[in-house]
Amino acid sequence: MQDVVEKVYEQVVARNRGEAEFHQAVREVLESLGPVIGKHPHYAEDGLLERIVEPERQIMFRVPWVDDAGQVHVNRGFRIEFNSALGPYKGGLRFHPSVNAGIIKFLGFEQIFKNALTGQGIGGGKGGSDFDPHGRSDAEVMRFCQSFMTELSRHIGPSTDVPAGDIGVGGREIGYLFGQYKRLRNSYDAGVLTGKGLAWGGSLVRTEATGYGTVLFAQSMLATKGDSLEGKKVAVSGAGNVAIYAIEKAQQLGAKPITFSDSSGYVVDEAGVDLELLKQVKEVERGRVADYVSRRPGARLVTEGRPWAVPVDVALPCATQNELDADSATTLLRNGCAVVAEGANMPCTPEAIEAFQAAGILYAPGKASNAGGVATSALEMEQNAGRTRWDFATAEAKLTGIMADIHDSCVEAAETYGRPGDYVLGANAAGFTQVADVMIAHGIV
Ligand code: NDP
Ligand code: 2IT
Secondary structure, X not given: OOHHHHHHHHHHHHHOOOOHHHHHHHHHHHHHHHHHHHHOHHHHOOOHHHHHOOOOEEEEEEEEEEOOOOOEEEEEEEEEEEXXXXXXXXXXXXXXXXXXXXXHHHHHHHHHHHHHHHOOOOEEEEEEEOOOOOOOOHHHHHHHHHHHHHHHOOOOEOOOEEEEOEOOEOHHHHHHHXXXXXXXXXXXXXXXOOOOOHHHOOOOOHHHHHHHHHHHHHHHHHHOOOOOOOOOEEEEEOOOHHHHHHHHHHHHOOOEEEEEEEOOEEEEOOOOOOHHHHHHHHHHOOOOHHHHHOOOOOOEEEOOOOHHHOOOOEEEEOOOOOXXXXXXXXXXXXXXXXXXXXXXXXXXXXXXXXXXXXXXXEEEOHHHHOOHHHHHHHHHHHHHHOOOOOOHHHHHHHHHHHHHHHHHHXXXXXXXXXXXXXXXXXXXXXXXXXXXXXXXXXXXX
16 A cells, blocks of 8 residues: 555554444555555545545434334434535445444445446445344334434435435335434435335336446446356355345346345355345245245255355355355356355455456456446436436436446546556546545535
8 A cells, every 4th residue: 555545544553443334445456546546646635535535524413213022122323424525325224233433434434435336426324224124013113213212313315314224224115214314304305215106106117227337237247348247157156135136136137146145154056046035035935045945946055154065156245244255256266256246345355356357357346346226216306306207127227327437437547547457446446536636626524
C-alpha cells in the first residue's frame, strides 16, 4: 500500500478496534486507490480519504420485543449512514445473529462505491440487527419489525435514507416495517423502503435483480474472452434471494447450476438444480436444504464445508462474507474454474482474491457484480416518485443495461490505471472517483 493510504488505513484500524470485516473492506478499497492517487494527487487533499472512511452518522438502538410465550427479548439495532454525496443513503437491512457494528460498517462502506457504480444517484448506508428470524413465527417477526421501525422511523425518509432487504430481510419483513412506518408517520411514503410488495409500490424484477445481475455480469466478463455461460457447470452457495435468482438466470442462459447451500450444509445435484422444488422448499416452506434432497432422487447433502469442492467452470458465492477462502480458491482453480462472480458482499477472502488474480481468471467483486439489486431498488424509487409501474420486460431491460454499463466502467477504469482485466481495481477506482468528485464539489462537509 502507498504511504498516503497506509496512514488512513492505520487510523481506521486504531479507531474501529476489533471490527475485522470493516478493516478488510477498507483495506481492499484503499489498496486500489494507490494508482488513482498516483495519477490524481488531489484526491488525497483536504482530508478526503479520512472523510470517506468515517460514516456521516452511526445509529445504535435497543429493540425490545415479546415472543409468543410472553418472554421479553432485547436485540440491538443499527443504521450506518455512511455517505450521502450522491443521494439519500441507500442500502439493506440485515437480520442475522452475527450482526454487529463492524459488519454493518463494512457493508455500508462497500455500498458507497457499489451505489456510485449504478449511476442512479444514491448514497451509501446499511443497517440491521442481531435478531435471528429462523424458527420465529410470523407474529414474532412482525412484533420485532414494529419495534425496530419505531426507532428507525426517526432517521429515514424518501429523500434521507431508504432501507431495503439483505440477509434475513425479505418481502415479509419489508411489509411489516412499511406498515409500522406508515402508522407512525401518518404518511404513505412509498419511496421510504424498497423491496415492497407488488400491490403496494414494489417494482417488478426487484426480487430477481441481484441474482440476475450477478449472472449478467459473469456473462459480460466471459464475452470479453469470446465465451459465454452456455453449457458451463456452476457452483452456487446460499439458497436465499440472491442464490435462487442467480440459479434462474444461469439456467436461462444455458448454464447448469449444480449446487446451493444454507448454514446446515450444501447440496450437489449433478442433474442440475430443480428450481421449482428449490423455490417451494425455501420461499414457500421456509425449509432447510435437506428438505430438497429428501424429495429429489440423485441429489446429495454434504453437511461439512462449502460447495467449492465440487468441480465446476463458474463459481457464484451468494451466501455471506468470507465464505470462500484460499484453500477453496485453490481447489476451484485446480478443478478448472475460470469465472468467479460475487453475488454476496465480500464472500471471498483477500487470500482467495489474490489466488484468482494470480491465476488470471475472471473475478468480479460484489460491489460490481451484485449491484443489480440496489440498482433496481433505485428503479423502484423512480417508479414510486412518478406514481407509475413498469412491466417486467421494461424493468429487466433497464437492469440489463445498468449491469452492462457497470461492467464497462470497471473494464475502462482498470485500463486507465494500468491493470487491464483487474475488476477489483476497476470497480473501486470507478466508484471512488465518482463519489470523490462530488465530495470535492460539496466542500468540506
Ligand atoms: P437471504 O437471507 O435470502 O439468504 C441468505 C442465504 O445465505 C441463506 O441460504 C442462508 O442460510 C445463507 N447464509 C447466511 N449466512 C450464512 C452463514 N453465516 N453461513 C452459512 N450460510 C449462510 O439473503 P440474500 O440472498 O438476500 O443475501 C445473500 C448475500 O447477498 C449477502 O451477502 C447479502 O449482503 C448479499 N446481497 C444481497 C442483496 C439483495 O438484494 N438481497 C443485494 C446485494 C448483495 P441460512 O438460512 O441457513 O442462514
Ligand atoms: O447489499 C445490497 O446491495 C443490498 N442488500 C440491496 C440494497 C438495496 O437498497 O436494495
